[in-house]
Structure formats: C-alpha cells, structure tokens
Amino acid sequence: xxxxTDGGVRAEIESLCLRAREGARGLAAASxxxxxxxxRAAADALRNRAGELVAANAKDVADVEAAGKPASFIDRLKLxxxxxxxxxxxxxxxxxxxxxxxxxxxTFERPNGLVIERIAVPxxxxxxxxxxxxxxxxxxxxxCLKSGNAVILRGGSESTRSTEVIxxxxxxxxxxxxxxETAIQKVPTTDRAAVAALLQAVGLVDLVxxxxxxxxxxxxxxxxxxxxxxxxxxxxxxxxHEKADAGKAAAIVKNAKLRRTGICGATESLVIDRAALAMxxxxxxxxxxxxxxxxxxxxxxxxxxxxxTEADWGTEYLDSIISVKTVGGLDEAIAHIERFSSHxxxxxxxxxxxxxxxxxxxxxxxVVMHNASTQFSDGGEFGxxxxxxxxxxxxxARGPVGLEQLTTFKYTVRGTGQTRS
Amino acid sequence: xxxxTDGGVRAEIESLCLRAREGARGLAAASxxxxxxxxRAAADALRNRAGELVAANAKDVADVEAAGKPASFIDRLKLxxxxxxxxxxxxxxxxxxxxxxxxxxxTFERPNGLVIERIAVPxxxxxxxxxxxxxxxxxxxxxCLKSGNAVILRGGSESTRSTEVIxxxxxxxxxxxxxxETAIQKVPTTDRAAVAALLQAVGLVDLVxxxxxxxxxxxxxxxxxxxxxxxxxxxxxxxxHEKADAGKAAAIVKNAKLRRTGICGATESLVIDRAALAMxxxxxxxxxxxxxxxxxxxxxxxxxxxxxTEADWGTEYLDSIISVKTVGGLDEAIAHIERFSSHxxxxxxxxxxxxxxxxxxxxxxxVVMHNASTQFSDGGEFGxxxxxxxxxxxxxARGPVGLEQLTTFKYTVRGTGQTRS
Numbered sequence: 001x002x003x004x005t006d007g008g009v010r011a012e013i014e015s016l017c018l019r020a021r022e023g024a025r026g027l028a029a030a031s032x033x034x035x036x037x038x039x040r041a042a043a044d045a046l047r048n049r050a051g052e053l054v055a056a057n058a059k060d061v062a063d064v065e066a067a068g069k070p071a072s073f074i075d076r077l078k079l080x081x082x083x084x085x086x087x088x089x090x091x092x093x094x095x096x097x098x099x100x101x102x103x104x105x106x107t108f109e110r111p112n113g114l115v116i117e118r119i120a121v122p123x124x125x126x127x128x129x130x131x132x133x134x135x136x137x138x139x140x141x142x143x144c145l146k147s148g149n150a151v152i153l154r155g156g157s158e159s160t161r162s163t164e165v166i167x168x169x170x171x172x173x174x175x176x177x178x179x180x181e182t183a184i185q186k187v188p189t190t191d192r193a194a195v196a197a198l199l200q201a202v203g204l205v206d207l208v209x210x211x212x213x214x215x216x217x218x219x220x221x222x223x224x225x226x227x228x229x230x231x232x233x234x235x236x237x238x239x240x241h242e243k244a245d246a247g248k249a250a251a252i253v254k255n256a257k258l259r260r261t262g263i264c265g266a267t268e269s270l271v272i273d274r275a276a277l278a279m280x281x282x283x284x285x286x287x288x289x290x291x292x293x294x295x296x297x298x299x300x301x302x303x304x305x306x307x308x309t310e311a312d313w314g315t316e317y318l319d320s321i322i323s324v325k326t327v328g329g330l331d332e333a334i335a336h337i338e339r340f341s342s343h344x345x346x347x348x349x350x351x352x353x354x355x356x357x358x359x360x361x362x363x364x365x366x367v368v369m370h371n372a373s374t375q376f377s378d379g380g381e382f383g384x385x386x387x388x389x390x391x392x393x394x395x396x397a398r399g400p401v402g403l404e405q406l407t408t409f410k411y412t413v414r415g416t417g418q419t420r421s
Numbered sequence: 422x423x424x425x426t427d428g429g430v431r432a433e434i435e436s437l438c439l440r441a442r443e444g445a446r447g448l449a450a451a452s453x454x455x456x457x458x459x460x461r462a463a464a465d466a467l468r469n470r471a472g473e474l475v476a477a478n479a480k481d482v483a484d485v486e487a488a489g490k491p492a493s494f495i496d497r498l499k500l501x502x503x504x505x506x507x508x509x510x511x512x513x514x515x516x517x518x519x520x521x522x523x524x525x526x527x528t529f530e531r532p533n534g535l536v537i538e539r540i541a542v543p544x545x546x547x548x549x550x551x552x553x554x555x556x557x558x559x560x561x562x563x564x565c566l567k568s569g570n571a572v573i574l575r576g577g578s579e580s581t582r583s584t585e586v587i588x589x590x591x592x593x594x595x596x597x598x599x600x601x602e603t604a605i606q607k608v609p610t611t612d613r614a615a616v617a618a619l620l621q622a623v624g625l626v627d628l629v630x631x632x633x634x635x636x637x638x639x640x641x642x643x644x645x646x647x648x649x650x651x652x653x654x655x656x657x658x659x660x661x662h663e664k665a666d667a668g669k670a671a672a673i674v675k676n677a678k679l680r681r682t683g684i685c686g687a688t689e690s691l692v693i694d695r696a697a698l699a700m701x702x703x704x705x706x707x708x709x710x711x712x713x714x715x716x717x718x719x720x721x722x723x724x725x726x727x728x729x730t731e732a733d734w735g736t737e738y739l740d741s742i743i744s745v746k747t748v749g750g751l752d753e754a755i756a757h758i759e760r761f762s763s764h765x766x767x768x769x770x771x772x773x774x775x776x777x778x779x780x781x782x783x784x785x786x787x788v789v790m791h792n793a794s795t796q797f798s799d800g801g802e803f804g805x806x807x808x809x810x811x812x813x814x815x816x817x818a819r820g821p822v823g824l825e826q827l828t829t830f831k832y833t834v835r836g837t838g839q840t841r842s
C-alpha cells in the first residue's frame with residue numbers, strides 16, 4: 001500500500017486518470033472513420049519524426065549500455081529507421097481491421113415487448129505497464145485507440161526519451177483527427193510509486209495490462225486493486241503420441257522449438273510415448289543445434305540427449321534448449337502436461353482422431369493444438385490482427401488479446417412503458 | 422497478507438482447493454445429462470431432508486436472535502418449508518436451462534488449412550463468499566454444477582448448520598449422478614483466515630465471487646490475489662426527459678422505486694428536466710408512501726418533497742426513499758448520472774428517440790434502459806435464467822451473471838502437420 005509520503009504522486013496519477021477518462025469519453029463519441037484517421041496520421045507522424053525518434057532512442061540506448069545491461073535488453077530497447085517503419089505500418093494495419101465497438105453480441109426479445117441487446121463497448125481507461133520495448137507503446141496505443149479506450153502508458157524507465165516521442169506522435173494523430181489528445185498519455189514520472197498508484201486507482205482505471213517478465217507480472221498481481229489481464233509464461237508442450245506420423249512429428253517439433261526460441265508460444269518440452277521412442281532419433285536430427293535434456297528412457301533411445309532434472313519440466317527456457325519426458329500413453333501425457341504446463345499452448349501429434357479429441361478436451365490450456373506447431377499461437381496467425389499478448393488467465397480474455405478482447409459490453413433495454421409485475 | 426500463524430488454515434484451504442480441482446476434472450468430463458441428473462437429485466434431497474434442514478436452520482436462527490441481530494438479518498437467514506421448496510425448484514429450473522459448456526463461439530478457417538475454434542469451457546474452481554443467506558449456497562452450487570465448475574462455498578458463519586445440510590444435499594445429488602462430491606464443498610472452518618487463504622490461492626482458485634454488503638465486497642477486492650467478480654451497489658437512476666409521456670413516467674417511476682425497494686435494480690434517484698417539472702406532482706402522487714428528497718426546484722414544483730443534501734445523490738437507500746435532482750436537459754442529466762451512478766442500471770423516460778439513443782450510448786452502465794422500469798435489471802427478466810448477481814465491473818461479465826458468464830473459452834487448433842514460416 002502507498003504511505004502518506006506518496007500523496008503527491010498519487011494525486012498526480014489521479015489527475016492523469018481523470019484526464020484519461022475525458023479522453024475515453026471523446027473516443028466513445030468518435031466515429032470509426034475518425035479513429036482510423038488518427039491511426040494513419042499517427043503512422044505519418046512516426047515516419048516524419050523518425051530521425052528525432054531514433055536520436056532520442058540512441059540516448060536511451062547509450063545510458064543503458066553505460067549501465068552494462070545485457071545485449072538482449074539493449075536489442076529490445078533499440079530503434080532504427082526500419083523498426084520505426086514497422087511501428088508505423090502496424091498502426092496502418094490496425095486501421096484496416098474491423099471495428100470492435102458497437103457489435104451486437106446478442107438480442108433477446110421478451111414476451112413483454114422489451115427488446116434487450118448486448119452491445120460491445122470500450123472498457124474505458126486502460127493502463128499499460130511494460131518494460132523497455134518502445135514499440136509496445138505504439139502497438140498498445142493503436143489497439144486501444146481503435147477499440148475506443150483511453151490508454152495510460154508506463155514503459156520501462158530506460159526507454160523514457162523514446163516513449164516521449166512515440167506518445168507525441170500518437171497525440172499528433174489524435175489531434176489531426178479532431179480527437180482528444182488525452183486518449184493516449186504516458187505516466188509523467190519514472191517514480192515507482194506511480195505504478196503502485198495506477199494499480200490502486202479503483203474507479204479511475206478499468207483494466208491494467210502488464211507486458212514483461214515474471215517480476216513485473218507478479219508485482220502487478222500482488223499490488224493491483226483494479227482489474228488486470230496477466231500474460232504469464234509460456235511453458236508449452238508438444239506431445240508425440242504413439243500413433244504420430246514420424247515425419248510430421250519431426251517437422252512440427254523442429255518448428256515449434258526452433259523457429260523463434262524467444263516467443264512465449266515456443267515449445268519448451270517434448271512429451272513422448274514410450275511406444276513412440278523409435279521416432280526420437282529422427283526428431284533429434286531435426287533439432288540440430290538445440291540442447292536436449294531428457295529422462296533416462298529418452299537418453300537410452302538417443303545418446304545425443306543429455307540429462308534432465310525435475311526442474312526442467314517446469315522451465316521456460318526461451319532458448320535453444322528442450323526437455324524430453326517419456327510417458328506411458330495419453331493419460332500419463334495429459335497428467336504430466338496438466339501438472340507442468342503454464343496453460344498457454346500445448347499440442348498433440350497423432351494420426352489417431354480419438355486421442356486427439358481427448359487431448360483437445362482434457363488439456364485445460366488457452367490454446368490446444370492437433371498436428372500443428374505451437375508457434376501458431378498468435379493473434380495474427382489466428383486472423384485476429386494485432387494483439388497485445390497471449391493471456392494465460394481464464395477471466396475476460398484467454399489466448400490472444402486483440403481488439404475484441406479490449407472491449408466489454410453493455411445491455412440496452414428498449415421499452416414502451418413496461419413495468420415489472 | 423497471512424502471517425505464519427495461519428499456516429495451518431492455509432494448508433487446509435490448499436488441500437480443499439486441490440480436492441475441488443479433482444471435482445472440476447470430474448465435472449469437465451461429465452455428460453450434460455449427468456449434470457442435470459445431479460441437479461434434480463439434489464432438489465429431491467433438499468425436499469427429503471427439508472425437516473432436518475429447517476431444524477438445523479432454527480438453531481442458527483436461535484443463536485442469531487440471542488445475539489440480537491436485526492430483523493432483516495434474521496429474515497435473510499431463516500428457512501421454512503416453503504423456502505426450502507423454492508431452493509429445490511430453483512435447482513430443477515437450472516436443470517432445464519441450456520448447457521453453456523461446449524458452445525462454439527467462433528470459427529476461423531485459415532488459408533494454411535488450420536481450423537481454429539473458440540469453445541466455451543468451465544472456469545474450473547469457483548470460490549463463493551456470501552453472507553448468512555443459505556439459499557445463495559444452493560443457487561450458486563446449482564449454477565456452478567450446470568456450468569461445469571467446482572465450487573467452494575463460504576457462507577456467513579451464522580448460517581453454518583444450514584449450509585452444512587445444504588451442501589450435504591448437493592453432494593447427495595452429485596453422488597446419485599456418479600459425479601465427484603468434491604465438485605461442491607464448503608470451507609470447513611469459520612476462521613476468517615480461511616477467507617484470506619482462499620482469496621490468495623493463486624493457481625488453485627480460478628474466480629472468487631463475493632455476494633453481500635459493501636464491507637464484504639471491499640474486503641474481497643483488497644485481499645484478493647485471484648481473479649474476482651464483484652457485485653457492487655446499485656445506485657440506479659430514472660431520468661424524466663422533457664419529452665416524456667407523463668403517464669408512462671409516473672407508472673415507471675412508481676414501479677422502479679417501489680415494486681421492491683431492497684433489490685439492487687431499484688431506482689434510488691429521479692433526475693428530471695426543468696422543462697418536465699410540471700409532471701412532478703403526478704409522479705409524486707404515484708410515489709405515495711415514499712419519502713421524497715429533492716433539490717430546491719423540485720420542492721418548489723411540489724411541496725410534498727423534502728430537502729435533499731449533496732450526500733443524497735450518491736446514496737443507495739434500499740428503502741422507501743427517493744431523491745429528485747432537477748437538470749437543464751439531456752447533457753446535464755448524463756453528466757449528473759455519470760458522476761453519481763454506480764453503473765448498474767439507469768433509465769430514460771422520453772418519447773424522443775434521438776434523446777433516448779444518446780442516453781443509451783453515453784451512459785456507461787451495465788444496463789441502460791428506455792421507457793422501462795429499472796427493476797427489469799435481472800437475469801430472469803432478461804431470459805438468461807437464474808443469476809448469481811449483477812456485475813457492476815467491466816471485466817469478463819457485466820450485468821446479470823448467469824450460466825454463460827460462469828464459463829471461459831479455449832481455442833482448439835486442428836492441423837494436418839502445419840508449421841509456421
């Protein structure tokens with residue numbers, strides 16, 4: 001909880017939220033055309049000010065390099081002309097997507113003549129807390145704008161200068177379309193008390209979405225009094241059933257693990273039926289260059305496999321490492337995956353449709369797959385367009401969080417003077 | 422947070438949750454027929470054991486009377502044969518409703534041949550924390566059973582004996598249908614630390630729903646680390662627009678305020694256009710027996726109206742009291758309602774369709790109505806069947822929380838060996 005010494009920061013955040021609420025009202029009243037115009041104008045602003053943005057980013061990067069941050073951190077922070085162009089293009093792509101607000105989700109015509117409709121509406125004010133990856137600010141800003149939500153961005157403190165220019169470009173877009181600039185704002189201070197204040201702004205913030213590592217997500221879960229949408233880790237499994245096609249198995253595992261090892265939909269653990277162990281050498285061939293850690297039976301099936309410990313089953317490597325667990329069949333596979341999965345994405349490879357359906361039904365993950373690479377777990381690949389992330393919780397949104405998931409709904413009831421008996 | 426002295430209670434709650442998880446697995450695999458059979462058998466058990474239940478309840482009531490609790494508290498706690506029959510009938514009605522699990526919510530067929538479906542699935546383990554109203558346990562147990570969720574009930578400590586018999590009846594129903602009795606359990610202790618442990622059982626409880634007064638709901642919001650679905654207060658408005666039909670206005674306000682004053686959909690405040698003040702005496706006639714507190718203009722329009730203070734605008738009376746606020750027109754009405762409404766249900770009375778549509782669009786409440794009584798804000802009246810309550814938040818569920826709102830969804834992806842490029 002905040003103590004009294006944070007009163008100043010709390011008041012600052014409250015007034016920021018109240019401005020965002022005004023921005024949200026402006027967006028709620030805006031036409032779809034105006035929102036798309038703002039997105040395209042923001043893309044233009046990013047292109048026009050690319051030099052300024054790259055220069056501001058270079059200062060952020062220089063500070064971080066001087067502080068000795070790891071190369072992966074610097075890579076996520078760094079912007080060049082190409083990455084700025086990708087941000088601008090992403091905003092234009094969001095403008096092309098269907099509008100999520102105003103959809104009629106259900107209609108009930110009642111015997112008493114009341115006509116009740118469930119209508120998609122914006123959430124209101126969304127807080128976005130993320131690490132030093134400046135493009136997240138533009139993506140989240142674009143998705144919130146399109147879905148009619150005001151957004152308050154709080155990027156990592158190492159990206160302050162970059163975020164400042166990005167928010168200025170987004171606001172330029174809003175202004176060009178006659179929309180309130182308060183619809184996209186950033187937290188004006190890097191004081192960590194501001195994060196706590198945002199997380200406790202009950203009645204002022206409708207949803208907070210953290211994007212980042214486990215530390216950030218846990219902090220949000222522990223401190224939040226407002227609703228949150230958490231993106232936790234992706235400890236994804238690919239299970240090779242005894243009736244798998246060996247060629248498909250090898251191709252799918254290779255892609256699921258190695259296409260990109262750093263994304264949350266990457267497979268981290270291979271689960272294989274004892275009766276399918278003869279396929280393992282072919283899969284190991286396909287995983288060339290990947291460290292493989294297996295249990296004893298896996299190691300006996302292929303000597304290129306190193307030793308796994310119990311800790312491996314629960315580890316999200318996000319790297320060229322995969323674990324191999326041998327199981328006695330479908331039941332054991334489901335039990336193992338249910339125990340260790342982070343319930344993001346899990347896949348079965350089999351030619352047996354009955355086994356496939358049981359897996360799809362009994363594995364309680366956001367995305368369950370049959371004969372496909374877990375790397376397809378992505379809003380774009382699902383045809384939903386851009387996404388803010390993959391939610392691993394079960395409330396409100398599960399799986400890819402795109403435009404529809406950034407809306408809520410209300411009921412409109414139209415009568416002619418009805419009273420309840 | 423829990424301190425170490427609560428370790429025993431925490432361990433007890435964790436093992437309760439793990440048993441509930443097993444129960445949830447059993448329900449997830451159960452046929453729709455088995456779930457309906459369990460509901461009907463539970464209704465039978467309630468009828469067969471009605472004498473035992475009423476006797477247990479009488480002991481609960483006697484303790485509460487000795488403790489000097491108010492009459493309204495005792496009325497909510499008290500069960501007689503008629504109320505037990507109503508609980509049994511409610512379970513049978515839930516059995517008649519359509520099954521919410523397994524609905525195909527969306528299908529995406531992708532150019533690469535992947536078939537992606539969004540399928541409704543149970544949430545898993547639901548915690549229900551409520552005050553000493555024993556019927557809430559049966560209703561919530563029935564709705565959770567039908568929607569495939571295991572439920573952990575934690576009723577008010579004053580209703581312990583009643584809850585014990587109700588849970589035994591529900592478990593008898595589960596057993597008769599061959600379903601795991603762990604699908605409906607109660608917290609085995611009245612220790613308040615158990616509530617905190619339940620609210621912090623991250624990964625073990627998928628959703629906690631509090632039902633009760635503001636104190637309980639705030640406690641849940643402040644202590645919860647698991648997702649929650651909050652039912653806050655219903656400070657509902659009925660707005661009489663200058664183009665209202667005076668007859669409809671009087672009938673609607675009378676019904677909205679007085680049909681039942683203790684429900685959350687009851688109108689608490691009348692907002693009236695200055696240009697409509699001539700209608701006020703007719704409305705006051707209709708509100709016979711109700712205390713009316715108005716601003717100066719309202720009092721000048723009808724001398725039967727007493728004085729309102731600023732505090733009245735934000736008060737949910739849940740009683741025969743209504744406030745009257747005079748406004749200069751639609752914009753001022755919307756601003757007043759947006760400021761003071763609890764965003765549960767708000768209504769406009771007007772014959773002007775343009776004003777009505779603006780009100781329905783711009784008022785950001787769970788339910789917005791035109792020419793109808795706010796007392797229609799109810800899952801049953803919406804045709805959704807039984808409800809657990811009316812959610813005033815925007816996340817996951819908004820408005821009446823019935824069977825559909827007690828589900829989440831997962832994505833199934835069916836491929837033929839696809840890998841991502």
